[in-house]
Amino acid sequence: MLKDVIKLTRYVFSNFIPTDTLVDSKLQIYRLYRALLEVVERTNLVAEHYLVRDFSEPALQNSSYGAPSDKWRKVLNGDLVKLTDSVKNYLQLLNTIAPFHEDSFSTRSYLAEKYSSLSYYGTVRDSYSVGYLDAASFTLRIAQLNSKHSNNDSSYILKYKKIELHTLEQREALQAELREKKAELQEQLLSLKAYIKRHVSLEDLL
Numbered sequence: 131m132l133k134d135v136i137k138l139t140r141y142v143f144s145n146f147i148p149t150d151t152l153v154d155s156k157l158q159i160y161r162l163y164r165a166l167l168e169v170v171e172r173t174n175l176v177a178e179h180y181l182v183r184d185f186s187e188p189a190l191q192n193s194s195y196g197a198p199s200d201k202w203r204k205v206l207n208g209d210l211v212k213l214t215d216s217v218k219n220y221l222q223l224l225n226t227i228a229p230f231h232e233d234s235f236s237t238r239s240y241l242a243e244k245y246s247s248l249s250y251y252g253t254v255r256d257s258y259s260v261g262y263l264d265a266a267s268f269t270l271r272i273a274q275l276n277s278k279h280s281n282n283d284s285s286y287i288l289k290y291k292k293i294e295l296h297t298l299e300q301r302e303a304l305q306a307e308l309r310e311k312k313a314e315l316q317e318q319l320l321s322l323k324a325y326i327k328r329h330v331s332l333e334d335l336l
Contacts, residue, residue: 131261131270131293131304132173132311135217137277139166139318142227142240147325152230154237156334162227163322165220170315172213177308180205182301203263214260221254221275244279245287253287261293268296270304 146153153159183190183202190198225247228239241250254275261270270293279287295301 131272131274131307132217132315134275134277134289135169135221136311136314136318138221138224138241138244138275139315141244141277142224143318143321145240146227146229147321150325150328152329154228154230155226156330158223158226159322159326160330160335162220162223163319163326165216165223166315166319166322168216169213169220170312170319172209172216173308173312173315176206176209176213177305177312179209181209181308182298182305184298199268200266203265203267207263210259210261210263214258214262217260218254218258221258222251225250243281244277245281249287257288263295268294270295 145151180202185198185202187198190201193201195201195204225239225241225245227241228237231237239247241247257273258275259271259273261272263270272291272293273288274291276285276287276289279285293300293304295304
């Protein structure tokens with residue numbers, strides 16, 4: 131979960147942050163920063179809100195949704211939808227990041243090396259999901275980007291994965307994984323923030 135987001139973030143950031151390469155749009159870089167911040171916040175929401183609730187807790191009893199597991203699933207899916215929306219927005223913005231070029235018609239995003247822009251845009255918009263639980267199911271179904279894809283690759287750019295959440299131990303394992311992913315994304319966020327401080331002024335954003 132979120133492995134593709136981290137890999138693609140590293141890929142794009144490695145092309146301009148270490149070398150202080152100027153990007154095509156300073157406004158888009160700032161928007162990317164805000165979008166990544168929201169991804170971090172909503173990753174924390176999924177990890178800490180309802181994921182590891184014990185079904186014997188009073189808060190899950192006598193719910194209008196039905197059994198304790200039904201309320202757990204309803205709330206967790208709501209958190210997952212919010213995270214998916216944030217990740218989709220972030221991934222679309224990530225695909226706008228390109229090196230500065232005097233001739234704007236020659237500018238290609240860093241992700242254009244890996245994906246057809248049209249295919250990427252439509253897939254992220256219509257099919258991407260960090261995860262969702264079907265009705266009465268404890269299986270988290272994920273539709274994520276194939277981070278190893280290249281623009282010359284004929285394979286589909288989505289990969290499908292599932293994570294079982296039947297037991298509290300499985301849910302705790304996912305929580306630990308999400309906490310690790312959040313920490314990694316926070317590191318990338320700080321790196322991007324430092325780059326913005328070096329290269330973007332308030333005037334650039336107004």
